Amino acid sequence: MVDDDHGQDHNDDIDNDNEYETIQGAVNDTEPGDRIEVAAGTYTENVNVDVGDIVIEGADASQVTVVGTGGPGPANATVTLGADDIDFSGFTVEAAPQDDTPAIAIYDLIDDSHVKGVLVEDNVFVGHDDTLVLGYATPPSGNDQSRDLTIRNNEFTGGTVGSMTYGFVLNAQNSVMQGNTFSTKVDISSLYVTGPDNTILDTTIEYPGYAYTGAWIEGARTTVDTMSVDGHPDAHLHQNQTRGDWLRYGVGVDGADSTLNNVEAVQSHTGIAVAADGVAVRNSMGDENRNNDLRIFDDTVDTVVANFDAMSSVRPVEDEWSNFRFGDFPSSGANVYVAGGNNHTLTDVTSTSNSPIGIRLEADASTVASAEISNKGGGPVDLDADGVAETSTTGISLEGASGNTITNSVVTDNDVGVAVMNGTGNQLVGNNPGIYNNSDAGVKLLNADNTLLEDNDVQDNGVGLHAIDSDPVRAMYNNFVGNGDGIVAQTGSDVDATWNWFGSDDGPSGPATDGVLSGSGDSISADGSSDIQYDPFLTAQKDEVQQDPDKTQQYAHDLVTQGSQGIQTVGTPGPGEVSFQFTQGANAAVWTYDSGSFSMVGSPMVTAGTLDAYLISDLDHTDHARVVIDFSDSTPATPGAKDLEDGWNFVTAPQYGDTEDVMRTTTEVLRVAHGYDQFDSQPAPSGAPMPTTSAFSYPMGSSSSGPTLSAYSGYWVHVNGDGEITAAIPSGVTITEEEGLIVTP
Numbered sequence: 001m002v003d004d005d006h007g008q009d010h011n012d013d014i015d016n017d018n019e020y021e022t023i024q025g026a027v028n029d030t031e032p033g034d035r036i037e038v039a040a041g042t043y044t045e046n047v048n049v050d051v052g053d054i055v056i057e058g059a060d061a062s063q064v065t066v067v068g069t070g071g072p073g074p075a076n077a078t079v080t081l082g083a084d085d086i087d088f089s090g091f092t093v094e095a096a097p098q099d100d101t102p103a104i105a106i107y108d109l110i111d112d113s114h115v116k117g118v119l120v121e122d123n124v125f126v127g128h129d130d131t132l133v134l135g136y137a138t139p140p141s142g143n144d145q146s147r148d149l150t151i152r153n154n155e156f157t158g159g160t161v162g163s164m165t166y167g168f169v170l171n172a173q174n175s176v177m178q179g180n181t182f183s184t185k186v187d188i189s190s191l192y193v194t195g196p197d198n199t200i201l202d203t204t205i206e207y208p209g210y211a212y213t214g215a216w217i218e219g220a221r222t223t224v225d226t227m228s229v230d231g232h233p234d235a236h237l238h239q240n241q242t243r244g245d246w247l248r249y250g251v252g253v254d255g256a257d258s259t260l261n262n263v264e265a266v267q268s269h270t271g272i273a274v275a276a277d278g279v280a281v282r283n284s285m286g287d288e289n290r291n292n293d294l295r296i297f298d299d300t301v302d303t304v305v306a307n308f309d310a311m312s313s314v315r316p317v318e319d320e321w322s323n324f325r326f327g328d329f330p331s332s333g334a335n336v337y338v339a340g341g342n343n344h345t346l347t348d349v350t351s352t353s354n355s356p357i358g359i360r361l362e363a364d365a366s367t368v369a370s371a372e373i374s375n376k377g378g379g380p381v382d383l384d385a386d387g388v389a390e391t392s393t394t395g396i397s398l399e400g401a402s403g404n405t406i407t408n409s410v411v412t413d414n415d416v417g418v419a420v421m422n423g424t425g426n427q428l429v430g431n432n433p434g435i436y437n438n439s440d441a442g443v444k445l446l447n448a449d450n451t452l453l454e455d456n457d458v459q460d461n462g463v464g465l466h467a468i469d470s471d472p473v474r475a476m477y478n479n480f481v482g483n484g485d486g487i488v489a490q491t492g493s494d495v496d497a498t499w500n501w502f503g504s505d506d507g508p509s510g511p512a513t514d515g516v517l518s519g520s521g522d523s524i525s526a527d528g529s530s531d532i533q534y535d536p537f538l539t540a541q542k543d544e545v546q547q548d549p550d551k552t553q554q555y556a557h558d559l560v561t562q563g564s565q566g567i568q569t570v571g572t573p574g575p576g577e578v579s580f581q582f583t584q585g586a587n588a589a590v591w592t593y594d595s596g597s598f599s600m601v602g603s604p605m606v607t608a609g610t611l612d613a614y615l616i617s618d619l620d621h622t623d624h625a626r627v628v629i630d631f632s633d634s635t636p637a638t639p640g641a642k643d644l645e646d647g648w649n650f651v652t653a654p655q656y657g658d659t660e661d662v663m664r665t666t667t668e669v670l671r672v673a674h675g676y677d678q679f680d681s682q683p684a685p686s687g688a689p690m691p692t693t694s695a696f697s698y699p700m701g702s703s704s705s706g707p708t709l710s711a712y713s714g715y716w717v718h719v720n721g722d723g724e725i726t727a728a729i730p731s732g733v734t735i736t737e738e739e740g741l742i743v744t745p
Contacts, residue, residue, distance in 0.1 A: 486522025
């Protein structure tokens, strides 16, 4: 028992009553397995524990205080735990007021080496004006690392900016810090984790002063779960310079393959900063941060962000902090800023605050999925010659970034929904309900070559798609509806805008139609140096496609195509497997397409649906190149007459013959198949050629003859509710030697 009021022995138990006046006296007499209990009181001493497998327990941190006597550096900590398997709990431990010594040090003082299995629990550690580091779990010389430590339910407080650099340094491995609270005033970081494979749980960091970080995670494979960092800014002047009155980073991660989960970072310059490869940030948020809620540094790869709420109304400000670990990074004014690197994945990012940019992406080969970005300000957006947004009020901004994908996201109520500037090969695919209510443009491209827009809802924007100096641009299977202008192309932009729905079955309006097929849908316009290809266009929204296999016609047989025949289309016999075989030396490609998408067949065996068809292209037109399509149902099937229902239907050609044979109908219901007056083009799905497409006007049930079609063709057919059929027919190549395989009704 240690009691500063009633203990009889100072350093040694002379009378053998196991009562001591000092803690060090009890430690000097202890043996492994002993327990030291310390009564309420104030103990002014340095305590060096060099015996392992013991328990040192204070009555309570509010009643037992240990005040250090001083000495230079970590070797004179108020309490040093320098052996294995020590339990230390129930104390307030103060660093020496007059020196730079720490309050707690966990390492072997004699051998300057690591320890293991130490438990530090339910304590308060207090720093003073001259305290350099409040706590260490590392040998000062860096010899080896401690391991298997547990630091739980402690409070770290005190310190002074300009003196204390760190609150607690964990240079250990396989250790756990849980339930700790930091309110230290430090220059660099309240919590600094340098060792690998540690777990940081249930941590609160408040009032860290004007530090660089609340917590800096440098050890690889660190797991942080449930951490709150609050910068609480005040005005502050230090060394006659304005250091800035906000914490620079709430949480910084420089340890590869680390994970942050359920982290809240508020009132800092940047809430969470990622500066290492393979870091995951999950179920976290930033709010009231000045520049970014989340920043991913340049030269990082494989970051995973999932379910992140970016809530700050950030504003770009001059960066007053320079020459830090990663250099000077100017403000970006974005809730989420990906400053470079590649192969990042951002999923379920939400930003609904009034900030200039929701997500700013300057990385390559990365994906933004299921984002919700809205309310980024008001007023028009102007892009200068370098592609910089002069007025940055943009939902998602891709700047100098290539090979990225934005998918399944909602971008709304901004000035520009998505801006793509000075990059190549970026894709906006499957953004539904989509990109809408953006006052300037839904999608704005500047010097953004090889950009793809596919299967997006782009509605009620100032301009749906505005392309400037971007070539080529492919926009296919999108809904451009209710925009001030559907598509605008300027300064040498070449836009392939075929197979889009413009809000009307008679197609788009505007000067780019050259007066031919000028419809009543969203308008399209191009200046003299630009071009928009819009025909063929969809006559209904893509999501109205008929998917019921009972409503389609089918056939089945094996087909061998000769390379000299060039481009062909083939309809599938229905659900099943289809194999593709290329002879040696064949320079050919196979593309699969259904009612709304094109993609290249990437494997020799694919699963085919009734609505699928295949486009086979032999690029060299050489006689020896062959493609063999072997349907799993090898028995030829007689096509049956199927009813078509409202919406889009894909119908494979059942035979050689005319339109009447293919779309036979009764006279009870007059259905009219009609198309374009003149049409002859080769739209390019994802860079592959497509057969010449024909259009026709044909009154069903009449005796008039329609165009002769190949059995290897398919029909795009849309049935309107008023009994009309509109169709665009891709005409395949007739292969006479295969005619005998077709079973006709």
